[in-house]
Amino acid sequence: MKKSNSILTLALLASISFSLIACANKKSTDHENGNGVHDHSAMNHKAEDEMSDGSVVETSENKSISQLIDQYLVIKNALVQDDSRAAASAGQKLAETSSSIDLNTFEASKQSEIKEILEVVKEHGEHIAKSEIAHQREHFEGMAKDFMDLLAITGTDRTLYQQYCPMYDKGKGGSWLSDSQEIKNPLFGSKMLTCGSVKETISMK
Template structure:
């Protein structure tokens, strides 16, 4: 029994070390790429515009307000990826309105009750984001991401979404993306690529 506990302890430590080294390697890549800072910004910018194009397309072809919420959520995520506190503030307010305007009348009574709870919580966190510095924006974005994921579990999505996971931020934190490529909203340029795709949501 003692040997088993020791072995499990060693395995757990090895896993944690591997995860941290993996993310730190990502950070080193970022630091090594500082010389190509403008090129990196250009690449990030391209990714951001691709996201915007997809969001616009999704909004036009989607089912209305749910797509508006997702559109605003992804714009907020992009602002945090870009370390843009001012844009995050603006988009937090926009997302709070989108959630407040969400039409949930077509769902079942149980789904409506669940969606009301999700909306109430999401509006509160989006409003906090609209009033906070970027560190606090990221704290609230973690909970907001769970709210959006819970919403999508009820409403569904017409495009493939990717739930991504960062093991380093606040004991492990998830977010949604329209792209497989990881762009970390919790660390931004500090550890842009830290994370992995956890699952696809269709």
């Protein structure tokens, strides 16, 4: 009887020990596959939110600069076609966009220089908006360097080409930007449409 009781006791202890081990293993597994996964998921969501927050600045930068490039190119194409009215309308939009850009969407170290360039671009746009075509072309040519300086800081959302005509301004020469390598001269329009060559390619960054 004593032997039988001993065997029964050992069997019961073994069963309890097995249950405790199994329970401990389940908790460990649950921690790895349950709570641990949820914590990791939360971290992932946080990281994605932070990336989204960071990308807002970048998107805002690109959008505002993209609008300026669009309006610049509208002026360019209008002058190619000798269309002073279309150039004036685009010049007004360029001036308005230049003054409405939120500098806080740019890195703090860039803001001062960008502000100075945008103020000059705004002035050019205002002159283009209210001038006859010869004066529009003067301001458009003068604005090319400002755009080059701006894009060197902010980058561009498209490939652009700096083009140059040596005949402009009585042989002093003049530059402009285009989104096509094909020469269509906005500084002369139909008078000398193909005068010029590509001097530099400005690539996306």
